[in-house]
Amino acid sequence: MTGSEAIIDRARRVLAESRQAVVFTGAGISTESGIPDFRSPGGLWSRLRPIDFQEFLASDAARREAWRRKFELDDAVGPVQPNAGHRAVARLVAAGRVSHVITQNIDGLHQASGVPAERVIELHGNGTHAVCLSCRERYELADIRARFVADGAAPVCHCGGFIKSATVSFGQAMPAPAMRAAQAAVAACDLCLVVGSSLQVFPAAGFPEQAQRCGAALLIINREPTPLDADADLVLHGESGPLLTALTAGV
Ligand code: NAD
Numbered sequence: 001m002t003g004s005e006a007i008i009d010r011a012r013r014v015l016a017e018s019r020q021a022v023v024f025t026g027a028g029i030s031t032e033s034g035i036p037d038f039r040s041p042g043g044l045w046s047r048l049r050p051i052d053f054q055e056f057l058a059s060d061a062a063r064r065e066a067w068r069r070k071f072e073l074d075d076a077v078g079p080v081q082p083n084a085g086h087r088a089v090a091r092l093v094a095a096g097r098v099s100h101v102i103t104q105n106i107d108g109l110h111q112a113s114g115v116p117a118e119r120v121i122e123l124h125g126n127g128t129h130a131v132c133l134s135c136r137e138r139y140e141l142a143d144i145r146a147r148f149v150a151d152g153a154a155p156v157c158h159c160g161g162f163i164k165s166a167t168v169s170f171g172q173a174m175p176a177p178a179m180r181a182a183q184a185a186v187a188a189c190d191l192c193l194v195v196g197s198s199l200q201v202f203p204a205a206g207f208p209e210q211a212q213r214c215g216a217a218l219l220i221i222n223r224e225p226t227p228l229d230a231d232a233d234l235v236l237h238g239e240s241g242p243l244l245t246a247l248t249a250g251v
Pocket of ligand 1: 025026027028029030031032035036037038104105106107124195196197198199200201221222223224238239240241
């Protein structure tokens with residue numbers, strides 16, 4: 001057995017011993033679907049200073065710019081599909097091994113891979129649709145785009161509220177129901193499997209630590225080292241799709 005086979009074997013055993021695991025994902029699980037992660041040098045996300053929530057509320061120009069960037073980014077990334085990593089996570093959920101997938105991602109790919117929506121906890125919202133900030137009515141991006149292309153104005157709801165991509169911007173409050181659900185899920189789990197997160201964006205990155213404090217084992221799969229590696233029970237450095245596929249063989 002090679003070193004990497006031995007460590008995957010150990011990870012398989014950690015997974016097999018777990019009665020109720022939680023998977024915590026970041027942008028890294030979706031790079032194999034063609035979505036750049038946050039920290040790629042010169043990447044789409046890091047090129048421009050983000051528009052924070054207060055600016056969005058205060059300025060019509062900022063709202064128009066936010067929508068221009070949103071459509072530019074969606075066009076640059078193109079249509080996306082779940083990859084082998086998302087599918088492996090979906091198999092673990094379907095097999096009853098994982099109670100919840102807590103994700104920082106806004107791409108909806110866990111749901112697209114077959115994880116039931118009620119098992120996915122989205123900490124930073126969802127970028128595949130929009131919402132009125134006042135009455136919370138949902139809007140589809142294709143409709144918003146058609147309006148934006150037609151008149152160049154920042155879209156406004158029939159109630160007069162601002163329409164925004166359903167993601168959590170810098171400076172915007174974290175969604176309380178998702179935060180409560182994530183807290184409950186990590187408190188109840190006996191294993192937290194982190195996949196593709198630099199564990200540097202808080203408060204989201206606090207959940208794996210909280211799981212550990214509640215007695216759960218911590219298993220990290222990431223291309224690069226993370227600040228929690230030293231405290232984890234097991235760390236697998238590499239690509240999440242192949243590693244999760246190997247880890248879930250037979251599930
Ligand atoms: P991050 O960019 O801070 O870290 C991603 C980590 O994933 C890095 O440490 C990187 O080494 C690792 N990685 C990249 N590709 C990998 C692969 N194929 N296999 C294994 N590891 C891989 O991401 P984060 O921790 O999620 O924080 C970034 C923030 O930006 C999040 O809050 C998220 O909301 C947002 N974001 C979301 C998406 C998305 O929805 N797909 C994409 C970019 C950014």
